Amino acid sequence: MSWVNAVIHGILLGGFYALLATGLSLMFGVMRIINLAHGSLALVGAYMTFLVVEHVHVSTYLGLLPVLAGALVVGYLLQRTMLERSLRAGELVPLLTTFGLLIAIANLLQYFFSPDVRGLSAGGIGTANWRVSGSLTIPWFDVLVLGIAIVVLGGLQLLLRYTQLGRELRATAADPDTVELLGVNARAVYGRAAAIAVATAALAGVFYAMRSNFDPSTGPTQLIYAFEAVVIGGIGSLWGTLVGGIVLGVAQTVGARIDVQYFALAGHLVFLAVLTFRAIRQSVGLRVLRRVEA
Amino acid sequence: MSRTLLSVERIDARHGLLQAVREVSLTVVEGETLALVGANGAGKTTLLRTIAGAHRPAGGRIVFDGEDVTHVPAHRRVRIGIALVPEGRKLFPELTVEENLRVAAAAGRPGCWTVDAVLEAFPLLQPLRRKRAASLSGGEQQATAIGRALMTNPRLLLLDEVSLGLAPVAVEGVYRSLATLVETGTTIVLVEQDLGRALGVASRVVCMLEGRLVLEGRAGELSREQVTEAYFGLEAGAR
Numbered sequence: 001m002s003w004v005n006a007v008i009h010g011i012l013l014g015g016f017y018a019l020l021a022t023g024l025s026l027m028f029g030v031m032r033i034i035n036l037a038h039g040s041l042a043l044v045g046a047y048m049t050f051l052v053v054e055h056v057h058v059s060t061y062l063g064l065l066p067v068l069a070g071a072l073v074v075g076y077l078l079q080r081t082m083l084e085r086s087l088r089a090g091e092l093v094p095l096l097t098t099f100g101l102l103i104a105i106a107n108l109l110q111y112f113f114s115p116d117v118r119g120l121s122a123g124g125i126g127t128a129n130w131r132v133s134g135s136l137t138i139p140w141f142d143v144l145v146l147g148i149a150i151v152v153l154g155g156l157q158l159l160l161r162y163t164q165l166g167r168e169l170r171a172t173a174a175d176p177d178t179v180e181l182l183g184v185n186a187r188a189v190y191g192r193a194a195a196i197a198v199a200t201a202a203l204a205g206v207f208y209a210m211r212s213n214f215d216p217s218t219g220p221t222q223l224i225y226a227f228e229a230v231v232i233g234g235i236g237s238l239w240g241t242l243v244g245g246i247v248l249g250v251a252q253t254v255g256a257r258i259d260v261q262y263f264a265l266a267g268h269l270v271f272l273a274v275l276t277f278r279a280i281r282q283s284v285g286l287r288v289l290r291r292v293e294a
Numbered sequence: 295m296s297r298t299l300l301s302v303e304r305i306d307a308r309h310g311l312l313q314a315v316r317e318v319s320l321t322v323v324e325g326e327t328l329a330l331v332g333a334n335g336a337g338k339t340t341l342l343r344t345i346a347g348a349h350r351p352a353g354g355r356i357v358f359d360g361e362d363v364t365h366v367p368a369h370r371r372v373r374i375g376i377a378l379v380p381e382g383r384k385l386f387p388e389l390t391v392e393e394n395l396r397v398a399a400a401a402g403r404p405g406c407w408t409v410d411a412v413l414e415a416f417p418l419l420q421p422l423r424r425k426r427a428a429s430l431s432g433g434e435q436q437a438t439a440i441g442r443a444l445m446t447n448p449r450l451l452l453l454d455e456v457s458l459g460l461a462p463v464a465v466e467g468v469y470r471s472l473a474t475l476v477e478t479g480t481t482i483v484l485v486e487q488d489l490g491r492a493l494g495v496a497s498r499v500v501c502m503l504e505g506r507l508v509l510e511g512r513a514g515e516l517s518r519e520q521v522t523e524a525y526f527g528l529e530a531g532a533r
Contacts, residue, residue: 167389179397179400180369181377182372182443183372183398184400186369
């Protein structure tokens with residue numbers, strides 16, 4: 001029964017990874033930027049919500065709302081000022097830019113908030129459990145996070161499929177030069193994609209802060225998990241990101257079931273296995289192609 | 295007397311060190327169809343892309359409807375009525391035919407060209423409406439590309455090599471729809487390799503050679519030989 005428990009908790013944990021990975025996946029899918037500062041931006045969202053909650057004395061859920069609005073603006077400006085210029089300089093430059101941003105954010109947070117560990121209250125739902133049977137309990141909070149991940153990913157999918165912005169996003173991802181010939185300002189479209197990506201990052205950051213403590217160094221560790229979820233799920237596919245998050249989550253909780261130390265390791269091993277499998281499949285595919293051509 | 299819609303004034307355009315267009319000046323009046331002919335590498339595509347704003351000129355001026363648009367970015371030129379059907383069609387392969395058309399709504403130029411109007415003008419697209427652009431044949435893709443540019447309700451339509459790589463029957467179809475466009479009074483500049491086609495549809499022809507304009511005249515008044523000579527640069531007097 002505890003194996004079932006581990007798998008169910010893994011699926012729920014996967015919801016969180018998917019939520020965190022959404023923005024990363026979107027930014028890579030639309031403008032081919034691997035945003036190394038994604039985890040750090042999520043953490044900034046958590047700290048900003050912390051500030052709002054401290055000063056305005058509202059619940060975390062309410063405090064989150066102005067932060068999300070702010071994140072949209074930050075994302076747009078980040079793209080239009082820094083990333084847009086980096087993109088023009090070549091494919092690898094945004095990687096360096098966002099790496100610099102990651103370091104700068106960690107240091108700024110340390111400066112303004114001290115290295116102290118903080119937390120955000122999740123309210124009553126944070127401790128509520130659904131006791132299914134003697135050995136199987138499901139925390140409502142984790143169900144909420146998985147639900148939000150599904151709503152965010154589903155909403156984004158609907159936006160991409162059925163709205164003018166969605167068509168412009170997909171068209172710009174395919175060919176940023178040609179959309180300009182149809183009246184689309186490709187740079188503004190990139191800006192909007194970054195706005196959405198940073199807002200989902202902030203959302204994920206706040207939910208992270210409600211489930212566990214955080215400090216200025218939390219960003220990069222979370223980035224690794226988000227990155228693994230994106231890669232396992234297949235780069236650039238939103239539903240794939242949800243699957244990737246769940247595979248990673250299950251690997252971690254099942255690994256931890258074998259031995260608590262294997263939590264992170266099991267996830268990394270699955271990630272490595274997926275990468276290796278893809279590399280082998282690709283080289284086999286190439287060999288077959290060559291034989292057909294010969 | 296019809297009025298000037300576009301005037302290109304001493305435009306220079308480069309690709310790095312290569313000068314593709316040298317001091318080209320030409321005017322297009324409202325309602326006419328101008329064919330731009332010339333050999334490969336004569337600078338026709340670069341000139342068209344410069345007019346559309348997809349290529350930055352190294353010198354000269356482009357005036358559209360009395361407004362200097364030389365430094366206006368491509369997406370804003372579309373909003374004032376310049377549309378380019380690029381060489382190679384450049385559809386968005388993962389989007390459906392209808393989605394490809396609808397992207398052009400970004401231009402924000404309402405007019406007689408809607409999805410339904412395009413599908414009516416290109417009946418072959420009707421059953422393909424929900425098909426991915428990548429799955430279409432060359433002729434179907436070209437029709438979609440032209441329809442997509444029309445969706446911006448342009449005052450000036452630039453067409454780059456619309457018959458390139460198409461089966462003869464598909465070329466026939468594309469030119470039949472072009473003839474309809476000409477009748478509706480759309481101003482068109484088209485680049486065409488096939489001289490016969492160009493002379494057939496256009497009211498005026500200009501010929502480019504190595505980046506310069508070498509011949510200009512009304513389609514009815516130029517003989518095929520004159521154009522051929524200018525095309526290959528056989529006779530200096532053609533200028």
